[in-house]
Amino acid sequence: MASPSPEAPLEASLAPVLIANRGEIACRVAATCRRLGLPSVAVYSDADAGALHVAAADRAERIGPAAPRESYLNIEAILAAARRSGARSVHPGYGFLSENADFAAACEAAGLVFIGPPAEAIRAMGGKAAAKAVARRAGVPAVPGYDGEDQSDERLAAEAEAIGYPVMIKAVAGGGGRGMRRVARPGDFAAALEGARREAAAFGDTRLLLEKLVSRARHIEVQVFADAHGHVVHLGERDCSLQRRNQKLVEESPAPGMTAALREELGRRAVALARAVGYRGAGTVEFVADAGAEDGADAGALAADRVWFIEMNTRLQVEHPVTEMVTGLDLVEWQLRIAAGAPLPLRQEEIRLEGHAVEARLCAEDPARNFLPSPGTLAALALPEPGGGLRVDAGIRAGDKVTPFYDPMLAKVIVHAPDRAAALAGLAAALRRARVEGIRWNAGFLADLLDTPEMREAAIDTGLAERLRPRLTPPRAA
Amino acid sequence: MAEVSVTSEIAASVWKIQAGPGDRVEEGDVLMILESMKMEIPVTAPSAGRVTAILVQEGQAVEEEQAVATLEA
The missing domain is CATH 3.30.1490.20 (ATP-grasp fold, A domain)
Known part of the structure; x- marks a missing residue:
């Protein structure tokens, strides 16, 4: 397969792009690099020598033993890999070093373009307390x-x-x-x-x-992008209220019940925060919204005076694909262009949201054993076939070993449809087609969750998934 | 007095050992904390008794069903 010839400015300032991450996000970033004709470099720990993300890049560099502290969190090892491979830029993905200001600064000091915000912006938003102080100065209401x-x-x-x-x-x-x-x-x-x-x-x-503590809370976040020329836009919102142990399970865009006026208001707040810290690149401004009383007249209604800023994530989010599907944009491409110094590809009024997208996170964990992690070897694996509004971002393939060293998320399944009901039904059906042997995963649990009346009626809040769990996961006979 | 083997329910690494040989423990007391896939998983005493041996060290990798401690119940 011939790669397209890369655009000169992108290639000159960024290529090769070292991807300082693993799993599905490393594969995701490599795919956009490939589409743009930019050579990429994977890094891997000893536990990941045969991993999919290593094959997804054009070359790969070992960075250390399995333990994250000695590999994916080891700044010196990653900078050394960048030197060996001649990389010009570093994409940090999410997690690991992506929100580490020292890493961003170390990349810049080593002459590498950090594909993310300036170190000072990461620092300004890095602590929750500091972020709230920024919000106060920017006139954005916080919890x-x-x-x-x-x-x-x-x-x-x-x-x-x-x-x-x-x-x-x-x-x-x-x-x-x-x-x-x-x-x-x-x-x-x-x-x-x-x-x-x-x-x-x-x-x-x-x-x-x-x-x-907002007793019935929804988690709503706004995707922002800023370039190096003072432009900032938002790409609408995502609702990430379906969570377990405060970690997201299912995300969707647009947020149920969102109005154009409230989207504009939250977008305005998110853009103001990005401006307040001199932001650049992709960022996510997280809000908590009061979901109202469960059976009250205000259930599901969102009101601007009951939405508060919580924190800003200074990186690409796990759930960025739902935004990509409703906007038709490639957010990694935007990150790369902005890092190369280009202006934002679109103005605010040119960004449109179309249809509804829902994502579910497939994790190696056992719903019947209180979501205990389930490492092992993927003796068999059949993920749903992408196409027709269905997207699968995977970091694993059949035969891979899922080790205890890293996050349990294996893949994300995303469905884009004309409306929310069709997206939920399509995603549930896709999850039911997925098969795995050798480990336990949460595909069936997620499909059942998407099929509940509460989910269909969007009577959602951050406690819903935990409350529904006993109903959805009958204990398995030993 | 019965010797009871305490096993790990999961492949993990040993994060923190919280009991030592000779310690008296009650049922449910945490003997050590394992880490797997960024989650902390406590290993608890299956019954009251006295710890006779801790069979692993902090940082060590353990397999599912591997014995990590013994108790005299």
């Missing part, structure tokens, strides 16, 4: 809470009282659902505080913040 420097037990307990229970305790440096505690009553605060401090220590920063 009521406490993010002060006084971290004494007494002060935190007093602030929790002032915010009003229930409250969330979060690690300032936390993420991915880790380092978060829900506290329902004042009597539970001391024990929760101790647990949260212990978890926070794992992030190398024991500082905590408190937030009002």
Whole structure:
């Protein structure tokens, strides 16, 4: 297959592109590089020597042993791989070093283009407390809470009282659902505080913040892009309310119940935040929305004064494909063009959302055993065939070993259809066609979840998936 | 006195060992915490007793069903 000849400015400033990640996102980035004619370089740990992402790139460099700290999180090893391969740029993917300001700075210092925001923008948005301070300055409403420097037990307990229970305790440096505690009553605060401090220590920063807990919350996020010439646009929103242990399971765009006026308002807030930190590249501004009372008249209704900023993710998101499917754009291509210094490809008024897209995350975990991770060898694997609005972003193939060292997500299945009902039905059907042997996964659970009346009626909130779980996953006989 | 073997329910690496030989434990006490696919998975005592041996070290990889400790119940 002949590669297209790359555009000179893209190639001159970026190629080869080193992809500092693994799994499906490394394959995803390599695919766009290939389409644009840009040579790519994979990196791999010893556990990944035969992995799909290694085959997806034009060449590959070993960066160390299986443990992430010694490979995918090892800045020196990745920079050395870039030197050996003659890479001109680094795409960090998501997770690992993607939101590490020191890594972004180290790339730039080594003469590599970091395909992401400037290190200062990552720092400004890196901690949840710092991000809230930015929001205050930009006039963007954030969830009521406490993010002060006084971290004494007494002060935190007093602030929790002032915010009003229930409250969330979060690690300032936390993420991915880790380092978060829900506290329902004042009597539970001391024990929760101790647990949260212990978890926070794992992030190398024991500082905590408190937030009002929105009892029925929806997670709505806005995709933004900024170029190096002062232009910032948004690409609409995604609803990521279906979560388990605070990690996303299913994402969709547009968000059910979203109005054009509210989209414009949230887009305005997201763009203001990006501008406030001198943002560049792809970013996601996350909001929590009050979903209203479950059976109340306001159920499902979204209102601007009940949507608050939580944090900004300074990278490409796992769930970016739903935005790609409704906009018809390739967000990795936009990242590459912006990193090469080009202006944004489209103006705000040229960005249109069409139809409805839903994504589900296929993970190596056992729904019948409380979603215990399920490493093993993929003795057989049949993912749904892409085409006709169905997209599969996979990081694995039959015969691969799924090791305990990394995230359990194996692949994402995304369906784009004219409306939400068709997208949900198409995705559920696709998941039911998927087959795996050698490990347990959550395909059947996700399909059942998509088929529930709650999901069909969009009576969704961040607790829904956990509440439905007992109904969806009968325990398997041993 | 019965010797009870405590096994890992999953392929993982040993993150933190929280009990040592000679410790008295109650049923459900955490002996060690494993890490697999970014999740922490506690290994608990299947019954009350005394720890006779910890068979693994922190950082070590363990297989599913591998014995990681023994108890005298």
